[in-house]
Amino acid sequence: MKRLLSILMIVVLIFSLVACGEKGGEVGENGEKPLKIALLLNGTLGDKSFFDSSNRGLEMAKEKFGDKIEFKPVEMTTDETKWKPTLYDYCDDGSWDVIIAGTWQMVEPLEEVAPKYPDQKFILFDDTMNYDGGAFPNVYSILFKQNEVSFLAGALAARITTSEDMEKVNPADKIIGFLGGTENTTIDDFLIGYIEGAKYIEEDIKVVISFVGNFYDTPKGKDLALAQYQQNGVDIGFNVAGLAGLGQIDAAVDVDKYAIGVDSDQAVIMGEPKANYIPASALKNVDNAILRAVSLELEGKLEYGKNESLGIKEGGVAISDNEYYQKIVPQTIRDEIAELSDKIENGEIKVDTAFGKTPQEIQDIKDSVR
């Protein structure tokens, strides 16, 4: 009996092995082989922000190109120990034409994995690799010019805080707020654009800057925002702190002030009644960027080994235009913001960036609006 069982076991094992081998072969035999894309998310879907947006980009591509592409979103969760192994798994599998990953946290895993699989193509969004000396010829990276959209957010905030026709502001003092998560180059890039945009409108504006220290402590985000609104006389703030930044919106509702959202349209996320306190959000259109990259890839024109920065011109970033923007912000200000957006698009205004700046230079810019 025992012997029979073990023979049976061996037979089953062999069959399953053969079955696996065959499956691998089948894919290659297909005449029209679709472009297979794996989207490795270092979080989960349902964040109503970056990860949902990247998935939407692929859905848009699927709609546009139909059978030509095939994609699979993989939720690696926020457990960092899973990121590298998953990356290795999908590279080893070999059947995926393109692997997409995003955010600054995936740079380090990619730095390790990408050189080991020179034939595997990678797309990285919202950060870049160090391409010096022809490194990473198989990685295409997408940066968003958050400084451009922040410029508009800063200009909008400066206009709103000095506006005579808006109910929630004190036009006498020119003070606006900024709530960041942790201080890194991307967040500094937001901040520098914001400061420059605000100064473009009001030369002597003051910007109150606070950092939460992480991207998830929402109560702390609220405390910091309340301190800005109540004790520093801020009328409108800009949050760039992920979930923690949502605390600023809660604070704005409590003290009847304004908050500007980030990454995705936070007025839509928060819904009524909180949306009435969010005149606009600085959007990063990850979906557009992914769709664009996939289209280029299908045409064989995507340039690996390079970074591309998508700004207002390329549709990579924008100020959200929704009913609340129309309702809260007066027409004259909206016209002016649209005009500034055009000026950035045609290169008339060149927005400063934090990339390539020393910490001291960034500090000097911050000190200039204290």
Added chain:
Amino acid sequence: MQSVFNIIFSPDFFYDVLRVTTPILFATLAATVASRSGIFNIALEGIMLIAALVGVIFSAYFSSAWLGLLFALISGGLVGLFLGFLVLKLKTDAILAGIAINLMAAGGTIFLLYIISGDRGVSSSIKSLVLPKFPLPVIKNIPIIGTILSMQNILTYVVLLSVIVIHILLYKTPLGLKIRAVGENPNAAESVGINVHKIQYIAVTISGILAAFGGAFLSMGYLSMFSNGMTAGRGFIGLAADAMGGSTPIGALLVSLLFGIADSMGNVIQTGIKIPYEIVQMLPYITTIVGLAIFSYSKKKQIEKLKSK
């Protein structure tokens, strides 16, 4: 610099301190009750997170903030009881059981939120309610104290009352005496006929309910929503504050206030004084460590003094 001092010495600042202190003080009292009974309740963080979500869900379901709070407290009590079951009945190590509950809460709350609302980050699509803020009758007319104490969230008053209630419970009631006896020496307690496990079950349930108050406050008072990971270490701070306060309710109050002051001060200093924000953010923790060092040093001196007698 001048403005920072003006802010820190204003009554509004101390109003904020009380708000910041409330969840930490709940967690500290929860830690106090549990550790007095001899169980180290490291699951506070997870209990707070669960209660924060449960409060939001049920307040929306019943359109009543009070019922939301009630269910949050029940959930906290049940998780406390569950910890007791793991530790007392199944003989698990309390630390391991606590870590397991914390991990389960971190993942489980996201899972539950997703099932109910389709979101994994914030509960903004659930129309949850907030517990009211209240003016205190006579006190509101006293100049400075009125500004600080009046118009706080109801749970801020509850936590201040809890300090007194827990103090009375521990030192003036038979149950408190039993809790302390069990925590001090379970064998001795058993030898005089105390049902050790029953007392520990009661203590760990009370601890869960207190932590649940803190969690519910976060999502239904402090903020008007649940967000993933929103407790952000407040449960662990409560454990540290309990150790520092010598596991007494009055000590819990003082240490939590110290922590709240340091934290609020950090919020103000960030905007006013030119030092890196990372250093400012260390302030509450540095205060805690320094306080802990002073406390253990004085305790050591005390013991030496007793020994030399």
